[in-house]
Amino acid sequence: MAKITRVLQTRSKLPAAKPIKKVAAKPVPARAAKRPVKPEPSKKKPSKPKTPKTRPWSSAEVYEAFSRFRHANPEPKGELEHLNAYTLLVAVVLSAQATDAGVNKATRALFAIADTPEKMLALGEDSVRDYIKTIGLYRNKAKNVIALSAKLIAEFGSVVPRSRAEIESLPGAGRKTANVVLNMAYGEHTMAVDTHVFRIGNRTGLAPGKNPLEVELGLEKMIPSEFMLHAHHWLILHGRYICLARKPRCDVCLINDLCRWPEKTVQVSPLPARGERSPRTSRGG
Numbered sequence: 001m002a003k004i005t006r007v008l009q010t011r012s013k014l015p016a017a018k019p020i021k022k023v024a025a026k027p028v029p030a031r032a033a034k035r036p037v038k039p040e041p042s043k044k045k046p047s048k049p050k051t052p053k054t055r056p057w058s059s060a061e062v063y064e065a066f067s068r069f070r071h072a073n074p075e076p077k078g079e080l081e082h083l084n085a086y087t088l089l090v091a092v093v094l095s096a097q098a099t100d101a102g103v104n105k106a107t108r109a110l111f112a113i114a115d116t117p118e119k120m121l122a123l124g125e126d127s128v129r130d131y132i133k134t135i136g137l138y139r140n141k142a143k144n145v146i147a148l149s150a151k152l153i154a155e156f157g158s159v160v161p162r163s164r165a166e167i168e169s170l171p172g173a174g175r176k177t178a179n180v181v182l183n184m185a186y187g188e189h190t191m192a193v194d195t196h197v198f199r200i201g202n203r204t205g206l207a208p209g210k211n212p213l214e215v216e217l218g219l220e221k222m223i224p225s226e227f228m229l230h231a232h233h234w235l236i237l238h239g240r241y242i243c244l245a246r247k248p249r250c251d252v253c254l255i256n257d258l259c260r261w262p263e264k265t266v267q268v269s270p271l272p273a274r275g276e277r278s279p280r281t282s283r284g285g
């Protein structure tokens with residue numbers, strides 16, 4: 001007990017703890033208070049890499065390119081086999097998402113026995129399906145071939161119509177089909193844009209576009225009328241044999257000096273100014 005008393009006596013001798021001073025907050029200067037608060041840097045999404053913009057083709061360059069195509073192949077031919085406008089229409093409808101070679105393999109026998117809408121209708125959907133079963137989407141395509149044949153008989157006197165709207169009204173026929181038929185069967189200056197033409201329009205910078213219609217309209221605007229009858233075939237053949245999707249053969253390309261593709265595998269000097277003769281023109285015309 002005496003021990004506890006001593007401890008208490010000792011504690012009471014300790015100096016009293018100083019009271020904690022309260023620090024008043026400094027007033028914010030008027031100017032600083034008015035200063036607008038900086039917004040936090042926004043977290044921007046990384047933008048997509050842009051396709052490099054290239055110099056558009058001049059009309060002289062377009063003329064030069066198609067002159068070379070014409071010189072190399074004055075009468076280009078499509079590779080879809082057909083016997084008349086009707087079989088051409090059927091072949092084009094069958095060629096959607098299929099190769100021309102694959103379609104030809106199937107249609108040779110089919111067209112030998114059915115080269116008119118009446119004969120096709122008489123053959124019937126099941127038999128048509130059998131003939132074309134090596135082609136992708138053949139069930140639906142057989143249905144369309146029978147339906148378009150029936151419509152041709154009922155509404156167009158068994159003749160393939162000559163207007164885009166009428167061709168597009170046929171089952172299985174879209175804008176590309178109409179353009180091919182109008183061009184090949186009726187000599188119209190149309191531009192059918194398939195995968196090859198779409199690639200070339202964009203890659204070369206001749207007629208860039210986000211979809212086939214933009215490329216089609218761009219090409220129609222750029223290509224002089226004198227080349228339009230064959231332009232579609234020149235571009236398809238160029239895409240099929242030279243400007244290949246994966247490994248374009250730029251070294252043997254007729255228009256490699258004009259092409260704007262940054263990744264082309266040859267670097268050649270650009271087309272000389274008007275009045276000068278280009279090596280190609282001087283070589284062959």
Ligand code: SF4
Nearest residue numbers: 243248250253256259
């Ligand atoms: S230069 Fe090459 S990329 Fe350009 S059109 Fe010719 S093949 Fe195609």
